[in-house]
Structure formats: structure tokens, C-alpha cells
Amino acid sequence: MLSPALAARAEDQAPAIGGELLGRPGTQAHTGDGVPAVPEELTAESWLVADAETGEVLAAHDAHQPLPPASTIKMLFADTLLPKFDRDDLYRAQPEHFADLGPGSSAVGIDDHRTYTVEDLWHGVFLASGNDAVYALTAMNGGKEGTVAEMNARAEELQAADTHVVNPDGYDARGQVSSAYDLTLIARSGLQNADFREYAATPDADFPGEGEGEDRETYEIQNTNRLLVGAPGLDPYEGIAGVKNGYTSAAGYTFTGVAERDGRVLLVTVMDPDSGDNLAVYRETAALFDWGFSVAGTIRPVGELVRPLSEIADAPAEGEGGSPQGVGEGSSDGKNAGEVPLEGAAGGGDSGVGPAVVGFTAAGLAVLAAAAWLFHRRHPLPAAVRAPRPARRPRDAPGE
Numbered sequence: 001m002l003s004p005a006l007a008a009r010a011e012d013q014a015p016a017i018g019g020e021l022l023g024r025p026g027t028q029a030h031t032g033d034g035v036p037a038v039p040e041e042l043t044a045e046s047w048l049v050a051d052a053e054t055g056e057v058l059a060a061h062d063a064h065q066p067l068p069p070a071s072t073i074k075m076l077f078a079d080t081l082l083p084k085f086d087r088d089d090l091y092r093a094q095p096e097h098f099a100d101l102g103p104g105s106s107a108v109g110i111d112d113h114r115t116y117t118v119e120d121l122w123h124g125v126f127l128a129s130g131n132d133a134v135y136a137l138t139a140m141n142g143g144k145e146g147t148v149a150e151m152n153a154r155a156e157e158l159q160a161a162d163t164h165v166v167n168p169d170g171y172d173a174r175g176q177v178s179s180a181y182d183l184t185l186i187a188r189s190g191l192q193n194a195d196f197r198e199y200a201a202t203p204d205a206d207f208p209g210e211g212e213g214e215d216r217e218t219y220e221i222q223n224t225n226r227l228l229v230g231a232p233g234l235d236p237y238e239g240i241a242g243v244k245n246g247y248t249s250a251a252g253y254t255f256t257g258v259a260e261r262d263g264r265v266l267l268v269t270v271m272d273p274d275s276g277d278n279l280a281v282y283r284e285t286a287a288l289f290d291w292g293f294s295v296a297g298t299i300r301p302v303g304e305l306v307r308p309l310s311e312i313a314d315a316p317a318e319g320e321g322g323s324p325q326g327v328g329e330g331s332s333d334g335k336n337a338g339e340v341p342l343e344g345a346a347g348g349g350d351s352g353v354g355p356a357v358v359g360f361t362a363a364g365l366a367v368l369a370a371a372a373w374l375f376h377r378r379h380p381l382p383a384a385v386r387a388p389r390p391a392r393r394p395r396d397a398p399g400e
Contacts, residue, residue, distance in 0.1 A: 017159050018181060019303025022063040029059035030300040039287040043280065045252075045272040048180040049292040052188055052258060052265040056301035057181075058292050063303070066162050066177035067271050070246030071106070071129045072254045073151075073170040073178060076163070078125065078199070079190040080154040081141055087119040087195070089140075097139035098132060102171040105131035108207060108221060120208055126199040127223045128207075129246070134169040144168065159306045160185050172250040180269040185305050187243050187256045187267055197365070200242025200258075203229050226282045227257055234279050237286050241365040245281070253281035259289050260365040266292045 016023025031037045038059055046067060048060040057063070092115045101107075108123075108130030110116065116136065124133030138147045147168050155163040160182035166173035178186075190196040206218035223229050225245050227237040239259040246254040252272035259266055268288045273280035306312075 016064055018306050022303040027061045028302040035295055035299050039291055042284050043274040044270045044284055046180040047270045048184050049288050050184050050267045050305055052267045055305040057303040058299055063181040064162050064179050066179055068251035069178035070248040070251035070254045071170040072183050072244050072246040072256055074125055075190050075244050076151050076186045077168050078196055080151050082193055082195055085118045089118040091116050091136055091140055098135050100144055101135055107132040122199050123205040128221045129224050131169040138168050157308050158185055158189055170246055172248045180271050183256045184267050184269045188305055255281045255285055257285050261293045264296050265365055
């Protein structure tokens with residue numbers, strides 16, 4: 001099932017959002033004449049490389065192909081709900097809150113009738129990819145139906161027209177799709193929020209366990225983003241600062257990452273590599289980061305990451321110093337993004353920004369990446385998620 005916007009665009013044969021080239025099948029990249037070709041080892045069904053600050057799409061492969069997103073859709077969940085709750089708001093778990101949790105879901109280990117802060121829950125979402133943490137926040141937000149509706153409305157506002165949400169955690173469902181273009185767009189929006197940036201770049205955290213009050217035990221959870229924390233046979237990627245990985249049987253492995261090098265910030269999305277290697281999504285992402293940093297500033301873009309509809313509505317009309325609606329040839333002039341200092345973004349999830357303003361900077365991401373890199377040096381081979389006892393619900397599974 002396609003989203004209404006995508007179905008309408010297909011019926012009307014409207015230009016692809018972000019640029020006409022992004023609607024074409026296959027790899028789109030202006031290489032040659034001294035610009036190196038994209039990496040030969042890529043096997044992913046779909047991928048995209050973009051400059052996070054200017055919005056220029058440097059290269060893409062089947063950018064708008066609708067595919068199951070797995071837990072990368074949690075970026076949209078966070079982008080939608082983060083502004084609603086303060087970090088120290090309390091949540092008390094009730095069994096009925098998890099009625100829609102899919103069999104085999106990844107879980108951080110929320111126990112019925114125990115109390116957690118919103119910060120705990122977001123650690124569960126971003127680090128452990130816990131579907132139980134998603135449903136806890138969903139319960140705080142009034143339930144699954146309303147939350148899914150808000151996520152789909154947010155996708156429409158972002159012009160993520162390939163995206164249709166059925167489950168807020170990314171668990172496989174008929175008709176649930178996104179695309180490399182949309183996931184990159186969603187990540188860019190989420191990264192405007194200081195809390196989103198912090199959670200996405202956090203390597204590990206203590207999560208509440210047994211007991212109550214000051215005597216309550218905790219256990220360590222570590223980020224499942226392998227480019228951030230590393231894995232046997234895979235080094236952390238220097239400069240990485242998030243954002244989200246996923247896996248389901250239908251989606252395969254999916255990942256959107258953000259990294260900084262020499263003052264430039266890139267976003268890369270990779271969906272469903274054709275490889276038996278469960279680390280292939282990270283290896284191909286790293287290869288695209290390396291390529292993107294090598295050509296950034298010299299390659300001619302093939303499209304752009306468009307602005308939210310509300311920003312376009314507030315911007316001057318074309319011909320009066322404004323820019324198009326984000327549909328057409330799609331070559332950014334590099335002037336459609338400003339900078340908001342990292343410390344200037346509101347804590348607690350205030351993601352409101354003016355037209356065409358990116359709420360993160362290369363310097364801000366470099367601080368997060370440096371902290372993560374120091375962690376890597378001290379913890380070269382971390383486990384995925386550690387707990388002192390088996391979780392009440394299954395973990396490490398199709399719902400990641």
C-alpha cells in the first residue's frame with residue numbers, strides 16, 4: 001500500500017520529490033571528469049548520500065523505492081513525539097500498554113507496574129531499539145491509533161511521501177513502507193532537536209531494573225548502532241554521531257547514519273543489502289560516507305532534501321528571493337540551510353525552527369562524535385544489550 005501522496009504522484013506522473021533524477025531507477029550520480037565513481041561493492045536495494053546542512057543529495061540508488069523500514073522508522077516516532085514530554089516525566093508500566101507488541105520484538109526490558117522516566121524510555125528506543133519502550137511512550141501519547149496518525153501526518157508535513165506507518169515501532173506490517181529518501185529526510189528533521197541528537201549519539205546508558213527508589217538496581221544497555229559502538233570485525237566509524245539501525249525479516253537490515261569530517265556533515269541511508277553478512281549495512285554505509293566526504297564540495301548534486309511544507313508556506317514566493325517547492329530538477333545552491341548552535345536548541349525536545357534552518361552544526365556533531373570515539377577506544381568490542389536477567393519479553397529479534 002502506497003501513501004496517499006505517493007499514489008497520487010504516481011497516478012499524475014508528477015516529478016519526484018527532491019528532483020527528477022531521484023525518481024529514476026538505478027544509480028544517479030554525476031561522476032567522471034575527476035569525480036570518482038560510487039563504491040563498486042554496494043549491494044543495497046536502495047541508498048542515498050546527502051549533505052546534512054545544505055540538503056544536497058550527492059548520489060542515490062532507487063531513492064524513492066518504497067521498502068519496509070524496520071526500526072529506522074523509530075526516527076519518525078522520535079521526531080513526532082520528542083517535543084511532547086519532558087525528560088523527567090514519569091511513566092508507570094501497565095500490561096495493556098503492550099498488547100500490540102509483536103512476537104519476537106526487540107525489548108529493553110520494561111516491567112509491569114514499575115516506574116520509568118521519559119529519559120529512560122528514550123534510551124530504550126534509541127539505544128536498545130526497544131519496541132516495549134516505543135509502546136510505553138505511545139501509551140503516554142494516548143495510544144497506538146492516534147500516535148500512528150500523528151506519525152503519518154508528520155511524514156506528510158516533511159514531504160516524506162513514500163512513507164506510510166502502521167506500527168510505531170517499525171515491526172513488519174502490510175502496507176508499512178518508507179524509502180531511502182524519506183528516511184534521510186526524517187533523520188535530518190530529527191537532528192534539529194537537541195535531545196534527538198544526544199540520544200542518537202549516546203553509546204551506553206544505565207536502565208532501571210529491580211527495586212524501588214534509591215535502592216533500585218540498574219543494568220547497562222548499549223547502542224545497537226554498530227558504526228557507533230563497533231562489533232567483532234567492524235571498527236566504529238570515526239566521526240559518526242548517530243542515528244538509527246533496524247532489522248526485520250521483511251526489511252532486512254536498514255540504517256541511517258550521520259557523520260562529520262573536516263567541518264562537513266553527511267547523512268547516509270542504506271536499505272537491505274544483498275549479503276549474508278549481518279554487518280553489510282554498516283560496511284556499505286561506511287563506504288558511502290568515505291566516498292561522500294571525498295567528493296563533497298566538488299560533485300554536482302542530483303537532487304535535494306526538501307523542506308517541510310510549513311516552511312515552504314512561510315517562505316517568500318519564487319522570484320521574490322524564495323526557492324521552489326522541492327519538486328523538480330533539484331540542485332541546491334548550498335544556501336538553504338543555516339546554523340543553530342548546539343547549545344541553543346531547547347532541551348526537553350523543542351524542535352521548532354524557522355524556514356530552512358538546520359538545528360545542528362558540524363561543530364556540534366563533532367563534539368558528540370568525539371565523545372563517542374573516546375568511548376570506542378575504551379570499549380572496543382561492546383555487547384549489543386546487556387541485562388542481569390532475561391527480559392520479560394523476547395529481545396534481539398525481528399522487531400529491531
